[in-house]
Amino acid sequence: MRSFHLSPVAAKLIALLLGLSVPATVQALDIHIGYIQWVPEEGPVLSNIIPEPGDGGRRGAELGVADNNTTGRFLDQNYKLTSVTAGSAQEAEQALATMRDRGVELFVLNVPADTLNNMAQTTDSNALLFNAAAKEDRLRTQECSPHVLHTMASYSMLTDALSQWLNKRRWQDVFLITGPTDQDKQWAEGFRRASKRFNIDIVAEKPWTFDGDLRRTASSELPLFTQGPDYDAVVVADVRGDFGEYVPFNTWLPRPVIGTQGLTPVTWHRVVEAWGAAQLQSRFRDLADRGMNDLDYAAWIAVRSIGEAVTRDNSTSPEGVRSYLLSDAFQLDGFKGRKLSYRNWNGQLRQPIPLVQPRALVAQPPFEAFLHPRTDLDTLGYDRPESKCRISG
Amino acid sequence: MPNQWVTRAPAQETEIQVDKNRQPKEFSTMKNTFKTLVMVTLVSVASPLWAELAYVSNEKDNTLSVIDMKTREVVDTIDVGKRPRGILLSKDHSLLYICASDDDTVQIMDLATRKIIDTLPSGEDPEQFALHPNDRHLYISNEDDDIVTVVDVPTKEVLAQIAVGVEPEGMAVSPDGRWAVNTSETTSMLHWINTETFEIEKNMVVGQRPRHVEFTRDSKIAWASAEIGGTVHIIDVDKLEEIKTLNFKVRGVNQDRVQPVGIELTSDGRYAFVALGPSNHVAVVDAQTYEILDYLLVGSRVWQLDLNADESLLLSTNGVSGDVSVIDVEDLKVTKSIKVGRYPWGVVIANDS
Numbered sequence: 052m053r054s055f056h057l058s059p060v061a062a063k064l065i066a067l068l069l070g071l072s073v074p075a076t077v078q079a080l081d082i083h084i085g086y087i088q089w090v091p092e093e094g095p096v097l098s099n100i101i102p103e104p105g106d107g108g109r110r111g112a113e114l115g116v117a118d119n120n121t122t123g124r125f126l127d128q129n130y131k132l133t134s135v136t137a138g139s140a141q142e143a144e145q146a147l148a149t150m151r152d153r154g155v156e157l158f159v160l161n162v163p164a165d166t167l168n169n170m171a172q173t174t175d176s177n178a179l180l181f182n183a184a185a186k187e188d189r190l191r192t193q194e195c196s197p198h199v200l201h202t203m204a205s206y207s208m209l210t211d212a213l214s215q216w217l218n219k220r221r222w223q224d225v226f227l228i229t230g231p232t233d234q235d236k237q238w239a240e241g242f243r244r245a246s247k248r249f250n251i252d253i254v255a256e257k258p259w260t261f262d263g264d265l266r267r268t269a270s271s272e273l274p275l276f277t278q279g280p281d282y283d284a285v286v287v288a289d290v291r292g293d294f295g296e297y298v299p300f301n302t303w304l305p306r307p308v309i310g311t312q313g314l315t316p317v318t319w320h321r322v323v324e325a326w327g328a329a330q331l332q333s334r335f336r337d338l339a340d341r342g343m344n345d346l347d348y349a350a351w352i353a354v355r356s357i358g359e360a361v362t363r364d365n366s367t368s369p370e371g372v373r374s375y376l377l378s379d380a381f382q383l384d385g386f387k388g389r390k391l392s393y394r395n396w397n398g399q400l401r402q403p404i405p406l407v408q409p410r411a412l413v414a415q416p417p418f419e420a421f422l423h424p425r426t427d428l429d430t431l432g433y434d435r436p437e438s439k440c441r442i443s444g
Numbered sequence: 445m446p447n448q449w450v451t452r453a454p455a456q457e458t459e460i461q462v463d464k465n466r467q468p469k470e471f472s473t474m475k476n477t478f479k480t481l482v483m484v485t486l487v488s489v490a491s492p493l494w495a496e497l498a499y500v501s502n503e504k505d506n507t508l509s510v511i512d513m514k515t516r517e518v519v520d521t522i523d524v525g526k527r528p529r530g531i532l533l534s535k536d537h538s539l540l541y542i543c544a545s546d547d548d549t550v551q552i553m554d555l556a557t558r559k560i561i562d563t564l565p566s567g568e569d570p571e572q573f574a575l576h577p578n579d580r581h582l583y584i585s586n587e588d589d590d591i592v593t594v595v596d597v598p599t600k601e602v603l604a605q606i607a608v609g610v611e612p613e614g615m616a617v618s619p620d621g622r623w624a625v626n627t628s629e630t631t632s633m634l635h636w637i638n639t640e641t642f643e644i645e646k647n648m649v650v651g652q653r654p655r656h657v658e659f660t661r662d663s664k665i666a667w668a669s670a671e672i673g674g675t676v677h678i679i680d681v682d683k684l685e686e687i688k689t690l691n692f693k694v695r696g697v698n699q700d701r702v703q704p705v706g707i708e709l710t711s712d713g714r715y716a717f718v719a720l721g722p723s724n725h726v727a728v729v730d731a732q733t734y735e736i737l738d739y740l741l742v743g744s745r746v747w748q749l750d751l752n753a754d755e756s757l758l759l760s761t762n763g764v765s766g767d768v769s770v771i772d773v774e775d776l777k778v779t780k781s782i783k784v785g786r787y788p789w790g791v792v793i794a795n796d797s
Contacts, residue, residue: 121590121610122631125647327629327653330587330611333569337588355630362632362649384630384653384672388722389700419698427698 079127082119082367084354085150086112086134088161089143090184097265098296103344108161108183109134110339111347115354117338119361128361132354140166144173151178156369159183159353161346164190171196179369181353184346187237191397192433195440198373200398202356203349206241208432209316212404212416213286213309214245215430219418222283226306227256228276228298234290235259238311242286249421255279259289265297273301286310313408316416319348320407328386352385352400356393359383377443387415394429397440401428495796496752497555498759499540500768501528502785508542509768509784510558511759513752513793516770516780522558525551530572530615531790535579540792543570543584550584550595555794565602567593572656574615574624576639583624583637585612592626592635594642604642608635616657616666618681627654627668634668634677636684646684651675656748658707658716660731667716669704676704676718678734688734690718695739697723706748710755710773717771719746719760726760726769728776740778742769752793761788 088108104110116132123130133150137143143162147170150158157179160167164185171180175198182190182201191205217223225246229239246253261272277285277298285302287310289295295312307313321332321342335343335351343351356376361367364375375381377398382390387403394401406414421430429435496513506528510520525544532541540553543566550564550573567586570593574583581603584593592612594604609631617624617639624637632654636646651673658667659681666679676690692702703721709731710716716729725739726746743762751758751773758771762781768788770780 118610118630122628122633124607125609125631125633125635125644327611330569330629333588334610382652382673384632389703390652390672390674426700428700 079129080123080361080365080367082128082130082157082357082361083155084112084116084130084132084357085147085155085158086132086161086350087137087143087146087150087158088135089137089140089163089166090161091140091163093291096291096293098292098294104339104341106136106339107344108159108346108350109136110335110341111183111343111350112159112354114335114338114347115351115358118334118351119354119358122358122362126362128358130354130358140169144169148173157181157357157372159350161350164194167199168194168196171199174198176370176373179373181350181356183349183353186234188241188433191399192438192440195397195438195442197442198369200353200356200373200376200393200400202353202400203345204316204318204402204404205399205432206238207244208399208402208404209318210238210241210245211248211431212316212406213314214242214249214251215416215418215421216406216414217251217284217309218249219414219420222307223250224252224254224280224282226277226279226282226285226302227253228259228285228287228289228295229256230259230287230289230291230293230295232291235288235311238290239288242288242310253286254282259294261294265294269297269301273298274303277301277303279303282306284309285313287312314406314413315408316404316406318345318402318404319343320345320405320412322407322410322412323386323405324412326386326388327384331386352383352391355385356381356383356400374443389428394435395443396435397433397438398442399432401426401431403428404431496793497796498750498752498768498791498793499531500759500761500784500788501531501542501790503527503529503763503787503789505785505787507785508540508553509788511768511782511784513757516782518782518784520558521785522553524553524560525549529789530570531792532573532575533792533794534575535577537794540794541573541575541582543573545569545571545587550582564595564597564600565593566595567591567605571613572615574617576617576624577619577621581617581639583615583617583626585615585626587611587613590628592624592637594624606635606637606642606644608644609633609647614654614656614668616659618659618663618666619661620663622663623681625657625666625668627657629653629655629671632670632673634679648679648684648686650677650686651689655705656707658709660709660713661711667707667709667718669707669718671703671705671721674699674702674704676707676729690729690734690736692718692720692723692727692736692739694720694723694725697725705746706760708749708751708758710751712755715773717749717758719749721745721747722764724762726758726771738776740771740776742771742778743767743781747788748790750791750793753795757793759791759793761791763787763789 119130135146161184164187287295299308360372360375377395385391417427498511500509508522526546530543542551550566552562569588571587592606609628611629614627626635634648651670653672678688702723706719718727728738744764
């Protein structure tokens, strides 16, 4: 983390001595952000050749704080990050309590949905929590907490994006393979909903039940497994990356593979480079010595959202930041080609969804053909009438 | 704009046709002899001005396209450094400076020979730059380093490195030489740098992702575009205060796609042209009343703009469609699109001396 000049401390002392009449421009602001990570072990997977980084999310938060401080040095704002990587859900919840005792009020969380809900229940409007990891739709439709904002795209946003693209390509008959985990089922549920919205026909659907080692047998198992009626594409729901990597090139029919592997809808990926993203990517690479993933992006943009609220609204309190972020005045450049904002009913960040293959961007829904009375970004994910959440109007 | 050019537009159209067919004998077959006479007269008057060449940097091709402004065709494609973006001319139009972003250098091309004759230290990832009216001090924004580098061109000495916000992008120096302004995209600020002390005197928060600054010729007003904010901020330079914010609305285009980038001002104070990115339009603004007069349809993702010497023609680089649109300033009409390389970024028009 870069640290800048000493003057904010001095300026703050002066500001304190002079009281509140000091103009905003000389009032130093200290903004302390907590980052808590708890990623449960996902169990053994077949496709473990390229492991995911263990610090996904944390490095994004670090970059966000560095970016905020570069801006902050001109405005006497000083951002500080405290990161905890917990070994259990209890440890993560304890870390939240400890940081709150030390006066931290703004948190970026890379934790599972249940832990997030526990954390939301033990806090209230004197804390603001950013969900920068959990994709569960129930957090956006049923289990609503007024002081939780979501920067990670939900399963339904991802699958709506993919289905828009299928519709656009007129590849409307698909073969769906769903893995055994709860997350796989949620992803598939999102896709089923999206298929109805965007007129995609699931002509065949099979659960994945094999437990052999596909590195040896993919070429013999999968062609038989994907026999069935003719389809335009195979859709895989394998969130943790167990068997899905072995589906491409092993299907019965010569068809593309999309979903959690192959062509994939993501919140972010290192191949996104348009709209100035090349600069964000190279800044991240300089910091972390690896590509920026969706967890990094979700944490980065949470921290950047805080920075934007502090800069534009001069508010550092959780309530002040929250109300600015949910207001019409808020807009943020997220390197996705358009201004981003939060849905004021459930706190979800509106954003385009890159569709990527491992080495290139393929498309970035929403597409113009899909209209929405508010903004076409709301064609992705649960819309206001479909959600029970009313966290702000 | 001088009055003599008012009559030029129709004559010029005739000229295009003649050139396109490359058949000089059409002169004699033309029925409207009066028109021909007008044209011939104008050719003789204006021919020095027509000896102009436009240079376009192609970001994804590592080349420059050279366009003959008379024939409006690409006459040469020159290999340059990696990821060329910002380009600008020396005062006498003999040299072209090129930001070769991925080579971390500024290249100097001799336009007479079209050879790279030298490079300048630039800091990392130079994107845009501006030349001080003293023709010596080059202000370069280093996008990956959050600094502005000031280089004395003849001695190649780095005079200063000025810390600015995240992703410095646009650079402009006021014609009176007093101010250098840098825009930092992620910080969303204009940094006003005193060109004598190389220190920042004022930081102004503007709309999201400020991209470009353009001064009026008298240095009294500055125009700054904010790409994601969708706004253009008009600033009183004496007071360093914003006096007007422009918002744009292009019929039938989603508001999120209206993204101001390049700005060009006519020297007579009549028009401002604002390139509106993926809305694929250039806005025409009355530079006195700030009223938006028209939107001109150009190629996809329009980026940068440049006027020719007599300000009769405006060129726009269109990144996604890989072409350059030619706009007739008097008629406010797009008259041609010229295919160039991949992702054309910057454009300057030089006298071909």
